[in-house]
Amino acid sequence: xxxxxxxxxxxxxxxxxxxxxxxxxxxxxxxxxxxxxxxxxxxxxxxxxxxxxxxxxxxxxxxxxxxxxxxxxxxxxxxxxxxxxxxxxxxxxxxxxxxxxxxxxxxxxxxxxxxxxxxxxxxxxxxxxxxxxxxxxxxxxxxxxxxxxxxxxxxxxxxxxxxxxxxxxxxxxxxxxxxxxxxxxxxxxxxxxxxxxxxxxxxxxxxxxx
Numbered sequence: 001x002x003x004x005x006x007x008x009x010x011x012x013x014x015x016x017x018x019x020x021x022x023x024x025x026x027x028x029x030x031x032x033x034x035x036x037x038x039x040x041x042x043x044x045x046x047x048x049x050x051x052x053x054x055x056x057x058x059x060x061x062x063x064x065x066x067x068x069x070x071x072x073x074x075x076x077x078x079x080x081x082x083x084x085x086x087x088x089x090x091x092x093x094x095x096x097x098x099x100x101x102x103x104x105x106x107x108x109x110x111x112x113x114x115x116x117x118x119x120x121x122x123x124x125x126x127x128x129x130x131x132x133x134x135x136x137x138x139x140x141x142x143x144x145x146x147x148x149x150x151x152x153x154x155x156x157x158x159x160x161x162x163x164x165x166x167x168x169x170x171x172x173x174x175x176x177x178x179x180x181x182x183x184x185x186x187x188x189x190x191x192x193x194x195x196x197x198x199x200x201x202x203x204x205x206x207x208x209x210x
Contacts, residue, residue: 043146050138060109069172132165142197
């Protein structure tokens, strides 16, 4: 039987997926498949999952930069893309170096019916908000499972960076006259919600072109 925090995490994760453009039915289906407890997840598994998420982040920010945004928002998007590219490099170097393994391949991504153009500026930012919410939750969910202290430190550092992105994106949505979940302020929550690696995997797979 699920505990109350698990139910809360499930509801919030469904909101993330639906905000990113998935139907409510599909979002519930994906989360339902991801409720197994996180067991036998290695540090290398966590690194490759994080790398796939960072591939998605770099793709989303690259596409967002094709949209005509006001100067300050565009400047943020460009800087955020550099951050995500740095995350990709750090994760790739770690997998190839200390772990002596092959990094997961970069997939092709799809965003459903979302068109990255000026008419959809708010929808583009809302999708980035949903993604950054999921990224932060994924890193927080992975932290208790990580054995290597260096990887643990890196995961915590990246989680903080993604949470900062989330606050700036919320502010950008408000600047363009949109609304965000919770208080209508850049920082909308006192405590971030962690998600399991299984949930994070399902979220990322929802954007991978089949």
